[in-house]
Amino acid sequence: MDSRTFYQRVYRIVSEIPAGSVMTYGQxxxxxxxxxxxxxxxxxxxxxxxxxxxxRVVGKNGALAPAEAFGGPGAQRALLEREGIAFLPGGRVNxxxxxxxx
DNA sequence: CGTCTGACGATGC
DNA sequence: GGCATCGCCAGAC
Numbered sequence: 001m002d003s004r005t006f007y008q009r010v011y012r013i014v015s016e017i018p019a020g021s022v023m024t025y026g027q028x029x030x031x032x033x034x035x036x037x038x039x040x041x042x043x044x045x046x047x048x049x050x051x052x053x054x055x056r057v058v059g060k061n062g063a064l065a066p067a068e069a070f071g072g073p074g075a076q077r078a079l080l081e082r083e084g085i086a087f088l089p090g091g092r093v094n095x096x097x098x099x100x101x102x
Numbered sequence: 103c104g105t106c107t108g109a110c111g112a113t114g115c
Numbered sequence: 116g117g118c119a120t121c122g123c124c125a126g127a128c
Contacts, residue, residue: 006123025110029123035112037123042109047125057109065109 006032010044017056019083021100022093024060031102045069055079062092 009032017023025038034040045054045065055076058064064080067073077087086094 007125026112029110034123036110036121038110038112039108039123040110040125043123043125045109054109059109060111063109069109 006034006037006040007044007047009033010041011049011052014045014048014052014054014057017053017100019053019056020085020098022056022058022062022080022085022095022098023100024058024095026060027102028057056083058093058095060095062088062095064091064093 010028013023013028013031025041026035028041029035029037032041041057042065045052045057046069048054054065055070064076067075070076070079077091080093081087085098088094
């Protein structure tokens with residue numbers, strides 16, 4: 001799988017996240033082969049192709065992506081809640097419950 | 103073509 | 116437990 005770029009590995013991993021679960025930038029970066037390239041996961045999301053469930057990618061503490069990235073405040077949250085993701089009072093994803101661990 | 107920035111996170115102090 | 120710094124390296128300017 002080394003003939004693909006880091007981004008494509010990221011896309012592959014993200015596309016395999018099941019509905020109702022989330023993964024963190026750092027974890028995805030780790031799986032993609034660059035444990036410290038969490039930033040690039042975010043960059044990959046920004047350049048993400050249509051159809052990629054990038055709303056299932058959150059920060060380590062459950063923080064969601066910038067609102068504008070999903071067309072407005074609450075958009076990502078709505079998508080996640082629709083998949084059964086539970087949120088904490090702080091507006092963050094309940095990682096304890098939905099974090100998809102390897 | 104040099105510099106700055108960035109959907110982040112680990113580490114050091 | 117909060118703040119500063121480094122790593123990652125592709126785009127924007």
